[in-house]
Amino acid sequence: MVRHHGLLLSLSFLFCYFSGKAQEMTRVRQTIADLSAPAMHGRGYAFKGDSLAANYLQKQYAAIGLKSFQPNYKQPFTLPVNILENRLKLEVDGKALVPGVDFLAHAATGAGAGEGRVYEIDTLILQDVDVAQQFLTNNLRNKVLVVYQRHLQELLSLPEPFQPQLKSVAAVIVRQPGPKLMGTIRGEQLPFPALEVLEKAWPKKAKKITFAVDARLELHYRSQNVIGFVPGKINPDSFVVITAHYDHLGHQGKDLYFPGAHDNGSGTAMLLELARYYAQPQNTPDYSIAFMAFAGEEAGLVGSRYYTEHPLFPLGKIKFLLNLDLMSTGEEGLMVVNGSVFPKHFSLLQHLNQQHQYLPQLKSRGKAANSDHYFFSEKGVPSFFFYTLGSTTTEYHHPNDKADTLPLTKFKEVMALIQTFIKAL
Secondary structure, eight states: OHHHHHHHHHHHHHHHHHHHHHHHHHHHHHHHHHHTSGGGGGGSSGGGHHHHHHHHHHHHHHHHTOEESSGGGEEEEEEEEEEOOSOEEEEETTEEOOBTTTEEEOTTOOOEEEEEEEEEOOGGGGTOHHHHHHHHHSOOTTEEEEEEGGGHHHHHTOOGGGHHHHHTSSEEEEEEOOSSOOOOOOSSOOSSOEEEEEGGGSOTTOOEEEEEEOOEEEEEEEEEEEEEEEOOSSEEEEEEEEEEEOOOOEEETTTEEEOOIIIIIHHHHHHHHHHHHHHSGGGOOSEEEEEEEESOSTTTSHHHHHHHHSOSSOGGGEEEEEEEOOOSOOTTOEEEETTTTSHHHHHHHHHHHHHHTOSSOEEEEOOOOSSTTHHHHHTTOOEEEEEEOOOSSOOSSSTTOOGGGOOOTTHHHHHHHHHHHHHHO
16 A cells, blocks of 8 residues: 555656646747737837837746846847838739748838839949949939849949949849848848849849838837846855847838747747746755846847946856757757857766756857857856757748747757756856
8 A cells, every 4th residue: 555655646746747847838838929929020120029028028027026137127228220110012013022922121121112114233333344334324213223132232332433323223122042031130221122032033024113111210229128037045146147039020011020939939938937947936046047038139139238238237247148049949959159168068068968868969169149148258258059959840030930830849858958057057
């Protein structure tokens, strides 16, 4: 009877454990779905999507019980951003192209609407003086310049005598080789409408373009980081920092938005789950743990750079920083940016992963300015940037980066590795 009773207790424990983990992943999926829902407007700058997401995170922080360095967990800052709202339309010879599938606006597009005749750019104007002179004599006022993506920067960099000609065009079409279009964010604006069209969607011998695109450049758009912390029980003045960017690309036009589930709803959801874990009394860490959700990452790491220039506690008090981005896969392991910069910490991470068999492999990279860890490590803060490896089901900077497509293959294992690593620091 005693053995039977012990077996029942063990089975009961296992049931509760796995039931808890299942509920945890249900909550993770709901968080990602919330962050990537149409109501969040792609967590970008059109329709204040970033502020809507920040308010969502503020409520989550408060419900978890995180402490705040300043009112409402928010650290405001400003950034320049080209906002694309309302109209986005393109027709070629009377055929409407599909936004997000056949074409996108260039992130730095100017605003405009109208029509024009196709003017295919002779790339010789970029090298040949005589051809360039001929280009200067053409009236381009009702023309739509068409240029291959590989030549766009050369066109924009033409010397001053060519600039009035470029500014007089109706619009510019940039032919993209594909296979897919990818959106971006820019903090400047071209003097003409610019649209990127997939090569396979561009008809042969195109003659007439009809277009409309709305864009406004805000030089001092107000956004915010969302920051909270759990006080440590032994060394409260020393911090481990968990970061993830919550912003994404937002809208292009009224109807097209970028959900940003993989990038970076997944990393933001993991940050919240780690905050929930450490906020529980039985998991109170020895060191304080700060949770920093950054805006402006897609616009050039603006939020995290601002933080390093205006820290809420001394950067020298950071024992280690872990930045989470693209956390949806993992069947092929985890990439550790800065792994070769901090070899002792990477060796510890490798040892823990091998000991517990969390992930099939950890790969190491050197320094890279590709996410929010960068300006911290440039200021001497020991930092890793984690992103998961594997799966072609996830999209990147694309309207199909949706919550229901994410496998979350090793989400729990990456979290467990992080918790084990923090405990071993």
